[in-house]
Each structure stands twice: as C-alpha cells, then as structure tokens.
Amino acid sequence: MAExxxxxxxxxxxxxxxxxxxxxxxxxxxGGKALELGVGTGRIALPLARRGVPVHGIEPSRAMVRRLRxxxxxxxxxxxxxxxxxxxxxxxxDGPFALxxxxxxxxxxxxxxxxxxxxxxxAAAAHLAPGGxxxxxxxxxxxxxxxxxxxxxxxxxxxxxxxxxxYDTVTQDATCHYLQVIPDGRGTARTVPFRYAWPAEPDLMTxxxxxxxxxxxxxxxxxxxxxxxxQHVPVREKPPA
Ligand SMILES: C[S@@+](CC[C@H](N)C(=O)[O-])C[C@H]1O[C@@H](n2cnc3c(N)ncnc32)[C@H](O)[C@@H]1O
Numbered sequence: 001m002a003e004x005x006x007x008x009x010x011x012x013x014x015x016x017x018x019x020x021x022x023x024x025x026x027x028x029x030x031g032g033k034a035l036e037l038g039v040g041t042g043r044i045a046l047p048l049a050r051r052g053v054p055v056h057g058i059e060p061s062r063a064m065v066r067r068l069r070x071x072x073x074x075x076x077x078x079x080x081x082x083x084x085x086x087x088x089x090x091x092x093x094d095g096p097f098a099l100x101x102x103x104x105x106x107x108x109x110x111x112x113x114x115x116x117x118x119x120x121x122x123a124a125a126a127h128l129a130p131g132g133x134x135x136x137x138x139x140x141x142x143x144x145x146x147x148x149x150x151x152x153x154x155x156x157x158x159x160x161x162x163x164x165x166x167y168d169t170v171t172q173d174a175t176c177h178y179l180q181v182i183p184d185g186r187g188t189a190r191t192v193p194f195r196y197a198w199p200a201e202p203d204l205m206t207x208x209x210x211x212x213x214x215x216x217x218x219x220x221x222x223x224x225x226x227x228x229x230x231q232h233v234p235v236r237e238k239p240p241a
Contacts, residue, residue, distance in 0.1 A: 002063035032098025038106035108194035130241035
C-alpha cells in the first residue's frame, strides 16, 4: 500500500480537503503537541507540523514511515513503531499531548471490538493531557445502500479503477476491495479489512476511558451531524484536572 498511497485520486487527498482538516486540528491542538494514530506517509502530519504544531506519530508499517521520512520535513515527525491499540509514545520526550487523533477511517483498521476499546484507553486517554482533545474521522456504515439479499456496496467505478466494500452484518467486519489497471496494462488488487460501528457504539466504548463527547460534526467543515451524514467527526475530551 505504501508504494502507491500518495497517488490516490480519493477526495481526501485534495489540497482543499487537507487544508480544512489541518485548520481544525491546529485549532483543537490549542498551541500544544499532537499525536497522530496511524501517521502513514504524513498526508496530515506534515502540513500540520508546517502550521507550527509539533506532531508525533504511531505507525506499524516501516514502508509507510520510509515514505514519510522521504518527504520534506519528514524527519521532524517522531514515530513510535507499533500498534496504536497498545503502543505507548514516550510522554516525557514526545508529549504531553493536547491532541490525539486518527483520521481517514484509520480507527476502523482495528478489526476487533476489544482492540478498539484498548485504543480509546491506551492511545487516547493515556496519552492525552487533562483537557486534551480526541477527534476521530470515521464513516457512517453504508448499510442502507446494500440491496436486499446482497452484501456489497461499490464506491468507485472506472476508468481503470473499481472499488467496493463487502459487509458482514453479523460480525461488523467489512472488507474494501480495490482493483486497478496500472499504465502498462497490468492489474493490481488490494483488500483492506476493517470493523464498522454506528456512532453510538464508540460513545459507549469511550466512557470507561473517561472521555466525554464535546461535539459531533458531519466532517471537518464542522457542519452538524444529521441522518443524511455519510461520515462523522466526534470530538471527545479528557476532563481538565
Ligand atoms: C488509511 S491510512 C491513513 C494514513 C494517514 N493517517 C493519512 O491520513 O493519510 C491508515 C494508516 O494506519 C496504519 N495502521 C493501521 N492499523 C494500525 C494500527 N493498529 N496501529 C497503528 N497504525 C495502524 C496503516 O499502516 C496506515 O499507515
């Protein structure tokens, strides 16, 4: 995935979408340090750091981190190699963190409920300073789009690229399948597993971690979340000391 990640034609890679996300994150950081869960190649971490927010990341993929390091400013982003459900950044050297965030549906890469609960406890609550913020960019599961008797929703179609999500409505597992024809005519196929949840489930899962909901937006525009929203950004906070 690392090899072609930054070549994506997805809307999340557009300059205006990145700028909007970074604006909100910089404001939520309030002059403090930020920790990105699943920092990847730095799509958000690099412009956020250029805005003057010190950013540290947790990331298990050395290939993604190599891409991050190759970007201008990439050396300034400290990375703890590991799984953000369990890994601990060094709070003395890299923190304390006023902002902890996963963007781009990264939280859903944790494919079990236990791992997601552990993430809220370890990644968010244990890393956040009192009063710190924890926004999450997540999708609303597209179950209403599934035709009766089927389990698959296409979300990108041609030319040269097709993608769909296959849902298991019993286990809440889902798999994104991407098929692409690259310029020499060969094809590539990738699958990305994730676990989906309705917004109410993380509301409950974050409570034992002591996090409370401040806002729930439709996205980084901060428009209100409604029944028509296809994504959501809940912003939680650790109570002030
Ligand atoms: C969709 S990409 C997002 C990358 C980057 N945050 C961005 O917005 O472009 C998800 C990233 O999370 C990382 N990731 C997936 N599962 C993870 C886990 N359990 N712990 C830490 N990082 C993880 C992947 O390696 C990948 O870099």
